[in-house]
Amino acid sequence: MLEVEIPWTWVLIRATGVAAWLALTGVVAWGLAVRAVKAAGKPFSRALSLHRWLGTIALLLVVVHMALLLVDTYEPFTIVEILVPMAATWKPFAVALGTVAFWLMVPAWLLGRMRKRWGDRWFLRVHALAYAAWPLATAHYVLAGTDALALWSLALLVAGAAVFVVLLLAQTPRERVTADR
Template sequence: MIDFFSVWSLIRASGFLAYFFMTLSLAFGLLNSLSIMKKKKAVLLIYHQTSSWFGLLTIVFHMTLIWKDTYVPYSLTELFIPFFAKNAPFLSAFGTIAFYLFLLVIGTSDFFITKLGRERWKKIHMAVIPAWVMMVVHGLAIGTDSSKSWALSIYAAGIILIIVLVLFRFVDSLLLRQSSQANKNNKSKI
């Protein structure tokens, strides 16, 4: 029987939990950007921010456990400098880079948004997409449970959710642009 509270089990569980929270945060952020959600923006923003902080803290917990693991130990250098890990250097780097990108996005959103200005902040905020993709690749490729059907189902559900919401966001922005253009054309005729 596997010891549920072993470091190894907690590393795996924290990886999936981080994926869950960051996927949830991205989903709430995408929902918040849809024009039909105007009345729910405040609530969605709270969910978006809360799940992102839980995700970031879970990633830090995941990294701490990996550092303390005795089976496949990582040094602090291997954890914090991309491509320095002895175990799967490229795939480990994806996890490290994703962590830094999430940290950048969350940090600038909660502490520096007014200093950066909305346009610069928005450009930085888009780094969450490659961060999330790198996290998915990291988990799928280096995770010990990734080949199991239950794990693949968890990843697939999150990936499908995000793809659908990105498509909704794309269509929503196209419709808003067309509506705005039609309003400009109507005003110019008057």
């Protein structure tokens, strides 16, 4: 029997990438659900706390995913290749999508912690940028993920996209307009 040794970093890079995408999918789905609860005039502080917690988990998983790329010996990345879009030598466009998604998540996370100081107007404007992180991260997953075409992975992608689209379409037109302001 042929034995193939798989580097532990490669396994962890894949695992943290998929876990980060799942957490980001949860953040977006839960955020859309919180918006619907708020629009209905119901208490939403507990639901908002879960949204913030999921956002923190998603961002931490992305940071671990990026850090593991720095120590991987099979396809090593530099800090510049990770943090600067199109700087990577391996699949530059696919990696850039992930980089841009990360840079869209960071200000939303930071301002979420300083919302009272900065006010709702600034927060909502910056938070609107974070919505673009999900499709960019999804495209990064599909184009850079080595497991993207595996059946289990395709099932996750289809389920995540379905949840995103259903929750987005389930909002009333007023909720969509209010959220964009």
